[in-house]
Amino acid sequence: MMLSENEQKIISFLKTKGVSNSQEISSATGLPPSTVFSNLKLLESKGLVKILKEERKKLLFLTEEGRKRLVEGLPEEKLMMVLGGQPRKIEEVKEKMKEDFEIALGWARKRGWIEIDGDLIKPIVKEIQAPERDSLRALSKGQGIDHASVELLLKRKLVERREDKILEVELIKDVEAKPVEIYLTHEMLVSGDWEKREFKEYNVEADPPFLPIGRTHYFRDFIERVKDLMVSLGFSEVSSDYVELEFFNFDVLFQPQDHPAREIHDSFVVKGKGRLPPGRLVEEVKKTHETWWKYRWSPEVASNLVMRSQTTATTSRVLSRSPGSPLRVFTIGKVFRPDAIDATHLIEFHQMDGLVIEEGFNFRSLLSILREIFRGLGVKEVKFKPGYFPFTEPSVEVYGYVDPLGWVEMAGAGLLRREVTSPAGVSEPAGAWGIGIDRLAMLFLGVKDIRDLYSSDIEYLRHRRVV
Incomplete structure (x- = not known):
């Protein structure tokens, strides 16, 4: 009987075991699981093995980090x-x-x-x-490890659980197999040697090997979903650069130049100076600061460059252009703040800011828009709590009910103060809000570690999806 090289490897292994499974065969022969599956189907069709059971199990696989530590050490x-x-x-x-x-x-x-x-x-x-190293060796050889070792490896992101198909098979007929050719070559045809050889038959019913294909990142999909929602509510998207003047990041938003948020440990400072905008805006902001906060406002400080710490810097630029009403805009982008990196904090993350300028717009109108936004994201129950923000009055904190977490803080919002709108020449009432997109995504997607939102592990991303 003609058997391919891979089929012979599987048969030889089954001779020593009798009954085995595809995972064990793959580990012993070094063949990929997809190759083992297709060859077992071929051997079954030839009456040499019997597939006893086919099931799906959650198995442990070494991550890229795990494979690295297995070779290089912890x-x-x-x-x-x-x-x-x-x-x-x-x-x-x-x-x-x-x-x-x-x-x-x-x-x-x-x-x-x-x-x-x-x-x-x-x-x-x-x-x-380090017991983790022994555990990684055992898993790489297809051996089992105890529960405590599994939890430790998962905690250190050295392994991950994935669902995989397992075939349990039994060798029912032992045969003496002779080598067969897989490919018909040009040389065989020219020499006529092909007539003396035996060739492997093709099984058109066998599953093809699994070929991973590209796909969009699930966090990007979530951001696009939020953008689509905002557009459906009548908003237009705006954007600005990551490097921003302190003027737009703080001064226009009525934050005094001695505010703690402007210290070097709370903002990333960029070397150099920017150019303040021409026109009356700078003088009006200066007058507002000196009248209200009672200090000498410095254009030198205002022209400092920072990595923007809030996307409100983008909407403040829109506001500074004295836009007419009605106006509905939003922005989603990265912001940057010094912080200790852990499961809930990064030094760069995403925010969404919104701005509405409309004649007759009031606090009730703002709350209504916020309800619509969160209803569109699937949050049916929303409640509001009085809050404080430097550039809005009245201000509100928004909470949404997320099962099974309960009430979770979602956003901060309010009506823009006259000290913010008047220097920009805006006379109509305006409302604004800010939402932490990363935290929102973690809640809705069940992500426990914020760093996973930026994962480049293709196997992890393959099993993530935005519903």
Whole structure:
């Protein structure tokens, strides 16, 4: 009987096992799961194996990070190698370990391998053992590990759970197989040698190998869904640059130049100066600040450059052009703030700001628009709580009911103060609001770690979808 090389590998393995499954066969033969599936179907059609069961199971797979750590070692192991049993200066170790330093330091201290003494890292154990490495080796060989080890690997994002198809098969007929050719080559045809050879038959019913294809990022899909909603409510999208003048990021929004939010630890400062806009706007903003806040307003400070800390800087630019009414605009974009990166915080994230200028617009109109926005996103129950924001009065915090979390803060909003609209030459009432898009996406998409919104892991992204 003619058997391909892959079929022979599977038959040889089944001779030693009798009954096995596709996952075990794949690990033992080194064949991809898709290749194992198609060859098992071929062997079944030839009457050599019997497929006993076909089911879907949630299995553990090494992530890209897990595969890297299996080969290179865990960050804390690399740290101990750098130390080499001797105390070393923190800056020296940090320079050698680059991006692995913070993770390595945390886990090494947690395991009791090191201690920090001033500017030194001191090893306090001679022998180290990281059980995660053994667990990764076991999984790479298709072996099982205990529940505690699984949870630890998941916590460190070294593995992930995915649903996969499993075939359980039994060898029912042992055969002596001779090699067969897969491809008919030009040389075989020219020499006539093809007549002496046996060729593998094609099974047109076999499943083709799985070929991953590209797809849009699920967080981008969510942002596009929000944009479509805003357009359907009669809003137009506006945008501006990431690097912004303090003038539009703060001054136009009635934040004094000594406000804590303008300190270097709360904003990313860009080297250089920008050019303030021509016309009466600068003088009107200066007059408003000096009249209300009682200090000497500085155009030098206002012309400083920052990475915008709020998308309200974009709507403030729209406002500064003295737009006529009615006006309904929104913007969605990245903002930047110094912060410690963890599961709920990043130094760059997305916000959505909205601006409405209409004759007769009032606080009730603003609340009605906010209800429509959140209803369009699937939040049926919304309530409002009085709040404070520097550039709106009255101000409100918006809460939405999200099952099973309960009431969750969604947005901040209010009517723009006259100190904001008057310098821009806007006489009609105006309302504005800001929404944290990343937090909103985490709630609706069930994402526990904000960093996953920016994941480039194709296997993770393949199983994420915006409904």
